Amino acid sequence: MDMKIALAGNPNCGKTTLFNDLTGSNQYVGNWPGVTVEKKEGRLKGRKDIVIQDLPGIYSLSPYTLEEVVARNYLVKEKPDAILNIVDGTNIERNLYLTTQLIELGLPVVVAVNMMDLVRRNGDQIDARKLSDALGCQVVEISALKGEGGVEAAELAAKMAQQKRAAELPHVFTGSVEHAIAHIEESIQGMVDDRYLRWYAVKVFERDEKVLADLNLSTDLRAHLEDHIVDCEKELDDDAESIITNQRYAYINDLVTKAVKKKGEKHRLSTSDKIDQIVTNRILALPIFAVVMFAVYWIAMGPFGTFLTDWTNDVLGTAWLVEIPRAALEGWGVNEVVVGLICDGALAGVGAVLGFVPQMLVLFLMLAILEDIGYMARIAFIMDRIFRKFGLSGKSFIPMLVGTGCGVPGVMASRTIENERDRRMTVMTTCFIPCGAKMPIIGLIAGALFGGSGLVAASAYFIGVAAIVISGIILKKTKMFAGDPAPFVMELPAYHIPSVGNVLRATWERGWSFIKRAGTVILASSIILWFLQGFGWENGAFGLVEDMNNSVLAAIGSAVAFIFVPLGFGNWRATVAVVTGLIAKENVVATFGVLYNFAGELSENGDEIWALVAQDYTAISAYSFMIFNLLCAPCFAAMGAIKREMNNAKWTAFAIGYMCVFAYVVSLIVYQIGGLITGEVSFGIGTVVAVVLVVGIVYLLFRKNKYEDERLTIRSVDAAGRRAALK
Missing domain, CATH: 1.10.287.1770 (Helix Hairpins)
Known part of the structure; x- marks a missing residue:
């Protein structure tokens, strides 16, 4: 029978590094049942009968955050055979708070004091024997980063579990x-x-x-x-x-006084503290952050990332994956419908997935390096002051930043936010930021109707940020999202050289998660779209169509085009482009190329069809079309990521529905009021609705929040209420 050992510790105590050292490649990553908190477990190297369960990083077993609820429920209900408690030796006072709670559970506990290499380098001393005697459990010294003592600590925990030796209760309370x-x-x-x-x-x-x-x-x-x-x-x-x-x-302070000796001045600054005086400086923090992020995106999205993506799309995804099989199948005389299904549906869908991967892996690699160094925690700290004013946590900035490259990793990055309400709001708003796939749409509209003006692109990002700010303020005044953003409590880990193993493993896990989740969605949707745009009624019969105007997709577009009339683009071509944009936003331009019967190879921004598009749209209607596509539901891959992170069908539907409704409202206001100003729209019911919507948004922004007393510290408020009632 397998023996389960739970790894428990504070965030940034080296728990993940130890877990990787103990399990190597024998680990499995998923989500805890019913929640989006990541679940990792693996087999101890050399001991297939010992399962190592990596619990979320927590500060205590009091259920304030989702991670603490998960850890508490696992320890109390799943009943692991032993607990391996990882303690940061450089910050032992704070870490021992959780230790006292773990020992009270009555399970076998081994305390592993980590980062002992740094402790010794600082000239400090920790007496493991005194700690062991006072805590009533085994205390060992390890360095997870250097691979020292971790396996021995795990085997000691397994030995104690076999002997059923629970820790003796320390005299914490008096x-x-x-x-x-x-x-x-x-x-x-x-x-x-x-x-x-x-x-x-x-x-x-x-x-x-x-x-x-x-x-x-x-x-x-x-x-x-x-x-x-x-x-x-x-x-x-x-x-x-x-x-x-x-x-x-009080107990921990007395214990540390007896068992820990610090060298030098008590309040001396460490190297990390000295770096933080510059990196988190109120004036220098944002410029430094801007330079770092520019470097990250220049590497991931610049010439190197673009080269990898272009090669993947053009060579691997198209020439090798689609065209070679197509030539082979046609040479074997396979039916054209089967060839289309395999090549244009399934294989093209796989190619679409692969096209996202190179830049995403490079981006994940850069972010993993920053995370392992310790800088990502500083970014959240820097941005918290700004984002808190709009009802969001500083940790919400990281998903939005990542989302400028691609919405999928942006949505996935929201899992770093502990508070469930803040995380859900971040997931709902992250995709408002224009991602790389939306840039062709911006280029098409700017080039066809605005003479290539750079202000159009700038306004797209401004609108995305404004949508996030407005949504944050409005949603925080609803019961579902009421309350202050989660208190910003984050351990700022000491800076250190990143571990190659940790960085590569984190990059692979995130990349593979995208390929599995988003890939299945893109593949299925590509096959469906191939059928809808390839089949229809032509010459009195249903089958493959020569003219896409006769396709099922065109029929659907014509049937629902009236919905977009108030937005200024109520024709079936625009409707079909919106629908295909749900597969991948860059499909909007490609669809226009097909619908405007352009036979050659279309450039990314669709330069070749600018004149044709300009004939069917005015500046204001085209701008409305652009805004709707930027703000509405993202591509299917991002929707799949939203479903994964929400882990709830109703919340997923609500998030996608909110984005679509918000996009519709903004586009309607832009077209109706903008058209009235330019003279292309006459005053009517549409204008009245637009004005009412503007008034409604202003009211929602400035109305009093009736839930303003619903704070995250509601447990303390309840406690005060109970005490008052008892008196």
């Missing part, structure tokens, strides 16, 4: 607190597994409603225990949760 907790333990004994008795007692003392619901205490027993808790609160003149927290830190 006086009336210990008396109250002991009384609770006695009262609930027999209701839970004895291993978890102390942990449940502490949680009852803290009035953890989830634990109280799990225990299903009788009314009399709950009132009896409440009396003891209230007596303790009165004696110590504080609320229960604060009392527990204070005693933990």
Whole structure:
């Protein structure tokens, strides 16, 4: 039977590095059931019977964030055989808070003090024996980055699990607190597994409603225990949760004083602190950040990335993957429908997936390097001051930044945001930023109707940012997203040279996740689109059509084109282009090339059909068309990423629906009011609706937020309310 060892520790304590060192390639990545928090597990190298479960990085087992809920539920309900607690030796005081909670679970615990190479380099000393004696469990020294001591720590945890040796409970709590907790333990004994008795007692003392619901205490027993808790609160003149927290830190402070010796001045600046004085400086932070991001995107999206993408699209994706099989199938006399299905449907779909991959892998590689160095955490810190004003977290900036290259990794990057409401809002708004695939649309409209003006491209990004800001303000005033953005609590890890293994593994995991998830969506949608635009009624019969005007897609476009009449582009060509743009946004220009019967090879921005497009659109209607395609639902690949990150069909539908409605409203306002100003639209019902919508948006922006008291610290507010009621 497999033995399960759970890795638990604070964010940036080296847990992922240790996990990679312990498991190597024997690991599996997925999502925890029902949530989007990443789940990693693997087999210990050389021990196929030992499963290492990597828990999310957490600061405590109090359920404030989704990661803490996942970790807590796993430890209490899944019952691992042992816990390997990774502690950052350079910041041991803060890390030991979680350790005290883990020991209370009553499971075998091994504490692995990590980054000992840095501790020794700093001239500090940590007495593992004293820590072990005080904590009542085994304490070992390791350096995950250098591969020292990790495997031995895991094998020690496995040995303790075999012996069922739980940690002895340290004397964390004193006086009336210990008396109250002991009384609770006695009262609930027999209701839970004895291993978890102390942990449940502490949680009852803290009035953890989830634990109280799990225990299903009788009314009399709950009132009896409440009396003891209230007596303790009165004696110590504080609320229960604060009392527990204070005693933990008092115990940890005493423990560190005895077991840890720091060299030099207590408040001396480390090398990382000195770098941060420049990198996170209020004035220099943004310019430095701009330079770093420019370098990242120049490498990923510049000549090198473009060369890789062009080669993949033109050579691998088209010449090799599509045309060679097409020539072979035609040479064998295969039916043209089968050839079309295989080559234009399935293989072209695969080629579309591959076309995204090179630039994305380079971008993932650059971001993984920045993340491993420790700079990504600084970016979120820098941007938090700005984004908080619009109801978003500083961590929301990273997905939006990545989204300028491609919406898929942008959406995937939202998983770094702990608070579920903030993460969902970020997923809903990230794709408003014009990605690389939308640039051909901008180039087509700017070239055909605006003489190639660079202001059109600039305005596209301005509109994307404005859409995010407006959405953030409006959505934060709704019940679904109410409350302050998640408090910005993030460990700023020490700068260090990136690990080649960690960087390559992170790049591959993200890239492969995109290929699996987005690839299946693109492949399926490509086959469907091939059928819709290739088949229809022609010469009185249904079958392959020579003229796309007779296709099923054209019929569908004609049937629904009336929806876009108020937006200024209510013709079937524009409608079909919008639909094909859902496959990939660059398809919009390619579709126009087909619909305007251009026989040659079309350039990226469609220069060859500018004159034809200009005949069917005015400047304001073309601009409206551009805005709608920039803001509406993204490509199928990004939709697949949204589904993955939302992990809920209703939320996915809501996100896509919100983007489409928002795009429609903005485009309608632009065309109706802009057309009225230019004289191409006469005053009518459409204009009235546009004015009403403008007034409605202004009202939603400036109305009082009736949910402004719904804060993320609602547990403390509830606690205060309960105390007031008891008095």
